[in-house]
Amino acid sequence: MKKLNIVLIIAFFMGTQVLSAQEKQRNHDQSSLKRAVAVIIPTKANTVHGVVKFEEVNNGVHVVANLAGLAHGKHGFHIHEFGDINSDDGSSAGGHFNPTGMPHSMPMNDKRHTGDMGNIEADETNNAHLDYIDPVMRLNGPYSIVGHSVIVHEKEDDFTTQPTGNAGSRIGYGVIGISK
Numbered sequence: 001m002k003k004l005n006i007v008l009i010i011a012f013f014m015g016t017q018v019l020s021a022q023e024k025q026r027n028h029d030q031s032s033l034k035r036a037v038a039v040i041i042p043t044k045a046n047t048v049h050g051v052v053k054f055e056e057v058n059n060g061v062h063v064v065a066n067l068a069g070l071a072h073g074k075h076g077f078h079i080h081e082f083g084d085i086n087s088d089d090g091s092s093a094g095g096h097f098n099p100t101g102m103p104h105s106m107p108m109n110d111k112r113h114t115g116d117m118g119n120i121e122a123d124e125t126n127n128a129h130l131d132y133i134d135p136v137m138r139l140n141g142p143y144s145i146v147g148h149s150v151i152v153h154e155k156e157d158d159f160t161t162q163p164t165g166n167a168g169s170r171i172g173y174g175v176i177g178i179s180k
Contacts, residue, residue, distance in 0.1 A: 038174035048172035070122035076153030076167025079115030090170030
């Protein structure tokens with residue numbers, strides 16, 4: 001009986017060591033993400049398409065977006081809570097990604113949704129480019145944007161209407177995935 005108890009204790013200890021090593025590897029892999037990407041496709045009856053790249057840098061996440069097929073002007077641009085783009089209208093992506101329970105605001109405000117990226121502005125040729133460093137976003141840890149979605153809205157974000165910015169319908173979407 002004593003020998004069986006010792007064997008069980010050793011087996012338990014070895015099992016916890018294996019699980020601990022697996023957990024450390026998973027945490028290492030997750031914390032070492034440096035880049036992510038979302039390929040934007042149009043929702044039903046829309047034409048927006050493009051790519052949004054995210055790269056972790058010392059002071060936040062460098063966001064570079066290049067979109068085409070937009071109406072001239074500003075369009076709300078947000079990260080939403082779910083990486084689900086199975087609905088024709090983008091509603092399956094849920095609301096803005098807001099893990100800290102902050103109010104909706106401008107992208108350079110410290111007290112804002114993690115997913116608030118402000119507006120992206122399309123020129124006369126219906127193309128838009130955005131390039132900035134976001135101080136709140138993260139690619140790693142509990143507030144990682146990876147696995148969530150990017151939504152492009154029909155209208156300009158007013159930065160005050162809660163919780164959405166009154167940016168209108170969702171005209172484009174893409175899931176944020178791991179990039180090389």
